[in-house]
Amino acid sequence: MPQTNFVDYEKFFDCVHCGLCLSFCPTYVELGTEMDSPRGRIATMRSLHEGKFPLDAEVVRHLDLCLGCRACETACPSGVHYGELIESARSFIEEQYRRPLLDRLKRWTIDKVFPNPLGVRVFASMLKLGSALGLSRLARSDKLPQQLRSWFSMVPERGSVSSATLLEHYPAIGEKRYTVAVLSGCVMPALFGATNEATVKVLRHNGCEVVVPKAQGCCGALLLHNGNKPDGLARARQTIDVFNGLNVDALIINAAGCGAMMKEYGELFKDDPVYREKAQRVAAKVKDVTEFLGGIPLIPPSREVKKSVTYHDACHLAHGQNVRSQPRALLRAIPGLQIMELQESDWCCGSAGTYNLTEPAMARRLLDKKMANIEATEAELVVMGNPGCLMQIRAGLQQRGLSIKAVHTVDLLAEAYEG
Template sequence: MDRPVSASVPIAFAGYLDGDAPAKDLIQACVHCGFCLPTCPTYAVLGVEMDSPRGRIRLMKNAWEGRISPAAPAFEEHVFGCLDCRACETACPSGVHFGKLVEAARSQVERSRPRPALERLVRWIAFDQILPHHRRLAAMTRLAALARSLGAAAVLRVLGRAVPLGRRLADMLELLPDRVSSQRPPAVTAATGVRRGRVALFEGCVMRSAFGATNAATARVLARNGFEVVVPEAQTCCGALHVHAGEREGGRDLAKRNIAALEGLEVDAIVVNAAGCGANLKEYGWLFKDDPAWAERAERFALKVKDATELLGDSGLAAAPGRIDATVAYDEPCHLLHGQGVSAQPKALLAAIPGLRVVPLKEADWCCGSAGIYNVTHPDLSRELLDRKMAHVAAAGADLLVTANPGCLMQLRAGARSAGLRTEVVHLVDLLDRAYAAGE
């Protein structure tokens, strides 16, 4: 059902509402060459120009020219239909920052028209009452994991034959990992051997609440390689899901809390092991570009952010991992490859593990369909992309499928279970930690 148009924003509204609008200079950088089209998953599946980066940029330009309102249903459909995977950025010869454009456009949609009361309630609960609160998110995750272990997903699928929401909830339960952990690393983990630096570990919200064991593994791996690791208590959710969903002010509020909590630390880097979080943290400067009070602080903060694989790959491993005899395929997280330009370093880390045989994975640079909360808001298209990915994983025949982002981990594990594959999906840092344990 279409959302009602706000009385204060007529359907013929020319242009946008505020400084969060898609930047004209970024729009004008697009020369409409079409190099992005073959790399865009939604265009590949749907075959619709308006569901390509070029088409969406045309829509944004039309809004500046008064040809369409950001309140128009068609504008919302195509802008929110984007995965925000940023594959188009890697392909673009003009260097168009499409992620910044589409996230800005979504913020204008949210400002232009009120969502129905139920949607507003769901968003308020998710974005304001759960994601920024670690204990609440951890409790909800444990409860959902328990429900899944008791067969709730099967029950919901039966109910879904009559009530579509049942199938949606079942799909969400299937995304949960088999084991959830909110284990936290020590406040300080001393460096082993020659000290090469001091870093702060950014725990994130989903990582801290469901993949705490991976955070602990990250601290151990960094320490083994000469980095003292501190884990600040005051940090919170990075705000990536808020920004992706057009909830820009909520994202800024969380960013301010993180900047205030971490900017005074005497560390060489702020290390993150979730690709989506890292891409957002590195763009805090852009998020505050029009705020004189925060712009410089945000930019300084962003320059310190490093993905764990980026730091380890650039620094080189100081400690040799133990042997793991297995075949492995690497699926590149979109916001690590396209959002941060980090690709060679994770592959170098895999190559450094004795016994591993890396096999090619077709379309390893394509989105798996997770894309933040895309698998919740657009389950059918997400599933189609996941099935495509699983066909390539099956063809690769690897023992291990490696990635480096929690959303990807959950999506790929659910896909492997559904496809009946025995391939284990593992975070790269967990694999490194496993290799170090094997060498002891």
Template sequence: MAHPVATEPKPSAPLTLHGLSVEGVDRCVHCGLCLAYCPTFSELGTEMDSPRGRIFLVKSLAEGRIQLTDSTAEHLDLCLGCRACETVCPSGVPYGQLIEAARAEIERQRPGPPLRRLFRWVNFSLLLTHPRMLRLAAAGLRVYQVSGLRTLLRASGLLRLLPASLRHWEPLLPELPSAAERAPLPEVTPAQGARRARVGLLTGCIQQVAFGPQNRATARVLARNGAEVVAPRAQACCGALHAHAGEHATALDLARRTIEVFERADVEAVIVNTSGCGAHMKAYGLLLAGDPAWRDRAARFASRVRDVSEFLAEQPLRGPLAPVERTVTYHDPCHVVHGQKIRTQPRALLAQVPG
């Protein structure tokens, strides 16, 4: 990948960090322990594409010592947000919060050309915030994938007529499951046997249309292990994707909506099976700390959010369990191991399966 080329600086205001204290930036002592764990630094080898370099950029922007140029924005945008640097940081720098706040300010100052703004509006303001629109789009995408239209367009070269950004995204689209598997879960799945808890399940936005079978499996396993599972129909996106992409105001709105929906459901815990969503929802208290009307509600809600492996590992799985005669490899999702500090629970669950 070519190194971003610096462009002529354009006038910009000093970077504000949406309530994040600059003290969090000052914790970085530039020791470099994060460098070996950063995928973009390992790939590109440039200081400004490391956590340490990006922290320096954000601090310099916040203090008004440098301008927000295209090159600076690209260095920050190239961060994958994996937060591996947080796990090894001896100073506890809140890097994930820092990069999201910086991206929010970049989007405010430099929203980009009209086509990019339209693309972001369709995704972040239309589809992800309106579940019915997202389901409709998913149905169209499923037809595109299974009807032969995709094969025809790829073979004919017509996809080359699309803008470069859309051509890049087309092969990355997930293979969508059938309509039955994308359908919403029952609002309540009864516990099997003695009820252990009444829990909410985040079915979310992308995971319901792209990973519906996984949501159904999650509900089955929870119910089999004594949980009454509530999947409120009124829920939508938790706002994680918006926060990662710098859509700060929408992320706040979706956090409030999610809190309200699960408060009405009257559940003891909110179970999440997607790592990024879980890490984001556990940070709702921090996200809404500046809103007096929501601060305490957000903190209470965040304390009840649990990764599905975290919840299930609290007690032995209910048997009997059928043996699985195969070798499996477990991959730690970034926002589970780094964002939520969960490492042993998934392995403990797998160890209980005979075979």
């Protein structure tokens, strides 16, 4: 069997097989099988790399079931770069393995729709139509099979999808302290336009002049997570070209999955003589919006928000970027807010990019767990920093008929600044 070469071989040897990551891996905890644990998957990828395992349906199944949540990286004392290993393996699978027809069709659709502004707009229009027709109510109908109810649960309740295109420039409110650029993203303008606007408002209230380059598009994260390396790299190069020349203090991201990927642009292009330096420069400026606000002297919001909230750690924020304390500190800065602790707050909700579309059964199991923990807090709002988690958790809340609302951290902050 030929040896393959999809990642630096030495990286497999960081794993010393201690197993300390096992109890932090959602799929291992759910299934209890070594092949669905981080240690087992690393051994599988190494065997693939060495040509000792064939790339067959069973191997692909175990690697597909990985959420890419990177909880194992947080737990690993040996510094294993698991995210890099699994993403390289995924691109190897997509290049070398022929999936069944339906599976190919589903992945092709995801690859074509989500990074494409027109595709996302069409998707958003369909969701809005479904929402206007009240289809979200069907998610709670006992008469429908579970699979159908779970599809209808993805249709948002009226008013929870907002589209907005940001302007190219916003002046600071009050004395100017920083100049920042904002990634408006591919999904955010069509589905979470109000959150993009809230991001700009909160930055401006903190003395930021905000620039939003028109030429930007998808950062490549969704494609790279799905193993579509050629298209993902092309999108990443375009993003680097847009932001590289800007004289800004930071490049602000409000979607955790995009931020985690853009911070890795330097590593991604380390062998590319044309993009290596540009990629490192852009990556060094990337900051999640809560990370940036948590790192500057905050101009505190003055309006009371009399609500009880709990905070869910998005995997790509907590495990991918180690941003945990800053969003909580920002919530504590909001007058009147009551904060309740969420059990297993950094446990994946099952969204994981497009995992809830490609692996709905496991995604549902993890969502059930997350819902039980959220409900136990008795909070009115659940707050988070990633659009994928927002969609998944809103669907879970809707399907259970819970009155708890899911919002982005900046939505709540903007309310505390502007009402």
